[in-house]
Amino acid sequence: ALPWLLGSFALGIALFTLVPASAMSGGFAVLCAALIGVGAFAMTFGAAKGGPMKHAVAGLLHLAFHPRQERFAATREAWTGNGTATPPTALKLADVEQQQDYGVAKAVEFRWNQLLSFDACVQCGKCEAACPAFAAGQPLNPKKLIQDLVVGMAGGTDAAYAGSPTPGIPVGQHRGTPNGPIVSGLIEAQTLWSCTTCRACVQECPMLIEHVDAIVDMRRNQTLVHGTVPGKGPEVLANLRETGTAGGYDKAARYDWSVDLNAPIAQGGQRVDVLLVAGEGAFDMRYQRTLRALVKVLNKAGVNYAVLGAQEADTGDVARRLGDEATFQHMAQQMMRTLATLSFARIVTADPHVMHSLRNEYRALGARYDVLHHTTLLAELAASGRIAPKAAEALREKRTTYHDPCYLGRYNGEIEAPRKLLKTIGIQVVEMERNGLRGRCCGGGGGAPLTDIPGKQRIPDIRMADARAVGADVVAVACPNCTAMLEGVVGPRAEVLDVAELVAASLE
Ligand code: SF4
Ligand code: SF4
Known part of the structure; x- marks a missing residue:
C-alpha cells in the first residue's frame, strides 16, 4: 500500500502546485485535497496506528534519539581514521542502590528511546539469520523478541506476526499490555536465558536496534527481583559473592600453574610494564596450558611483567551478563581497589571477557585502564623483533x-x-x-x-x-x-x- 499512498500524496501536491488557480474547479481542488489527505494520513495517524510509514517515522526518530549516541561518534571516528575508537558496547550501569533500578519487568519500564527503537524494526530478519541460539533451535528469535515487545507496548497478541516463530513456541501464544509483566505471557524466561550476548544481531540490524541491552534489562529483573536464574547460574553467583571466583575456588590457587615458570607476582610500589590478569580460565586445566604458553613467551621476550596473584578476584563479567548488576558492581569495586594498590603501565589478559570488563565496563565506575588482549601484545612483540x-x-x-x-x-x-x-x-x-x-x-x-x-x-x-x-x-x-x-x-x-x-x- 505504501507506494500508492505516497504516490497519492505526491500527485496531489504536484497537481495543486502545477495547475493554475484560475483553472482549478471546486471538484478538482477537492480531488487534490483528498489525494494529499490520504497520503498525509498514512504518514501521520497511519504511522501511529502501525501503518506502512511507521518504520520510516520511528526509524528516523530512533536515529535522532538513539539510546547509544556513542555509536555514531565511533563510526565517525572509524570513517575519518581518527584513532581507534572502541565500539560502544558496554552495558549501561544500573543504579541498584540509590535508584533501585532492578531492570525491566513491564514494557513501560524500558526507556522511551528504547521503546522507539523497537518500533523502528522493519522485520528484515537479519538478526534472526545471524543469531546462533536461533540456529541451534533454542527458544530465541531476536526478531520475534523485538516484535513481542512492540505488541507489549500497544497491548494485544502476536497472532498477526508473519515471520518465523521462536523455535518451539508457536505464534499466537503471546499476549501482553504495557503495564503487564513481560515474562512470561509476552516473552518466556527461557528466551532471555538462551542469549549468548554475542551481539551478532546488533551488528546486523540495519535499524541499529540494541537487542542485547533489552535482553539484559529483562534479565536484571529476573535475577534481582525474582531470583530465577536457571541452571548453574545461582550456584556461580553465590560462589562469586562468597569466594570471588566463579567455581568456588581458593583465590590463592589461581596462579598455581605458573609456579615453575617463575612468574613474578605484582607488589605495591614495584612498577611493571605489563600486569597479567588471568581471569577464571586460570582454574581450568585446559586453559592453564594457554596461560603457561603466554608466560613462556613473555619470559622469552624479556617483558617486564607481573601476575596479579592471590589478590585477583573475578571481574564480575559473568554476574553482569546474568543480570546480577549488584554483584557485578561489588566485584568491580573490589578489583578497582586491588588495582589501585599496584603500579603498572598496561593490563594484559588472555580472556576477552576480562578485557572487555576492565577496558569498557569499569569506565562507568570511573576506572581508566589501558587493557590489551594477549594476541595484541604478542603481535606487538613480534613486530618489534623481541620475539x-x-x-x-x-x-x-x-x-x-x-x-x-x-x-x-x-x-x-x-x-x-x-x-x-x-x-x-x-x-x-x-x-x-x-x-x-x-x-x-x-x-x-x-x-x-x-x-x-x-x-x-x-x-x-x-x-x-x-x-x-x-x-x-x-x-x-x-x-x-x-x-x-x-x-x-x-x-x-x-x-x-x-x-x-x-x-x-x-x-x-
Ligand atoms: S535486524 Fe533489526 S530491523 Fe531487522 S528484524 Fe532484526 S531487529 Fe528488526
Ligand atoms: S546477542 Fe543473543 S539474540 Fe543476539 S544474535 Fe547473539 S544470541 Fe542471538
Whole structure:
C-alpha cells in the first residue's frame, strides 16, 4: 500500500502546485485535497496506528534519539581514521542502590528511546539469520523478541506476526499490555536465558536496534527481583559473592600453574610494564596450558611483567551478563581497589571477557585502564623483533582457521592482530564463512553455558561444522570460553589451539 499512498500524496501536491488557480474547479481542488489527505494520513495517524510509514517515522526518530549516541561518534571516528575508537558496547550501569533500578519487568519500564527503537524494526530478519541460539533451535528469535515487545507496548497478541516463530513456541501464544509483566505471557524466561550476548544481531540490524541491552534489562529483573536464574547460574553467583571466583575456588590457587615458570607476582610500589590478569580460565586445566604458553613467551621476550596473584578476584563479567548488576558492581569495586594498590603501565589478559570488563565496563565506575588482549601484545612483540616465532613445517602444513571471540571482535573491534600474528609465524589462515566482525559465536558468552537452555543442537557443534566446511585441521582460538566450547565438540574435529600456544610452539 505504501507506494500508492505516497504516490497519492505526491500527485496531489504536484497537481495543486502545477495547475493554475484560475483553472482549478471546486471538484478538482477537492480531488487534490483528498489525494494529499490520504497520503498525509498514512504518514501521520497511519504511522501511529502501525501503518506502512511507521518504520520510516520511528526509524528516523530512533536515529535522532538513539539510546547509544556513542555509536555514531565511533563510526565517525572509524570513517575519518581518527584513532581507534572502541565500539560502544558496554552495558549501561544500573543504579541498584540509590535508584533501585532492578531492570525491566513491564514494557513501560524500558526507556522511551528504547521503546522507539523497537518500533523502528522493519522485520528484515537479519538478526534472526545471524543469531546462533536461533540456529541451534533454542527458544530465541531476536526478531520475534523485538516484535513481542512492540505488541507489549500497544497491548494485544502476536497472532498477526508473519515471520518465523521462536523455535518451539508457536505464534499466537503471546499476549501482553504495557503495564503487564513481560515474562512470561509476552516473552518466556527461557528466551532471555538462551542469549549468548554475542551481539551478532546488533551488528546486523540495519535499524541499529540494541537487542542485547533489552535482553539484559529483562534479565536484571529476573535475577534481582525474582531470583530465577536457571541452571548453574545461582550456584556461580553465590560462589562469586562468597569466594570471588566463579567455581568456588581458593583465590590463592589461581596462579598455581605458573609456579615453575617463575612468574613474578605484582607488589605495591614495584612498577611493571605489563600486569597479567588471568581471569577464571586460570582454574581450568585446559586453559592453564594457554596461560603457561603466554608466560613462556613473555619470559622469552624479556617483558617486564607481573601476575596479579592471590589478590585477583573475578571481574564480575559473568554476574553482569546474568543480570546480577549488584554483584557485578561489588566485584568491580573490589578489583578497582586491588588495582589501585599496584603500579603498572598496561593490563594484559588472555580472556576477552576480562578485557572487555576492565577496558569498557569499569569506565562507568570511573576506572581508566589501558587493557590489551594477549594476541595484541604478542603481535606487538613480534613486530618489534623481541620475539621471532617461526612455525615448524608440520604446523605450517596444517590447514588453520581462526575463530573470532565475540568479545574481542564485535565487542572490541580487534580482528586484525591475531591474524597478523599467525601470518608472521608462517601460518596461512583459511577463513570460515562467518569471520571477523561477522564471526559466529561459540555459544560460550552471556552465561549461556551456565543457564544451559536446550535446543535442537549445540552452538559449538555449528561452529565446528563451519571449520569442517573449510577443511581446517586446526582452529586457532583466543578465549577460554571458546576453547572450552569448541573442545567440548564430540566426534572427529579440528584441533583447538590458542594463538599463544601456536606462538610458544613456534619459538621452540
Ligand atoms: S535486524 Fe533489526 S530491523 Fe531487522 S528484524 Fe532484526 S531487529 Fe528488526
Ligand atoms: S546477542 Fe547473539 S544470541 Fe543473543 S539474540 Fe543476539 S544474535 Fe542471538
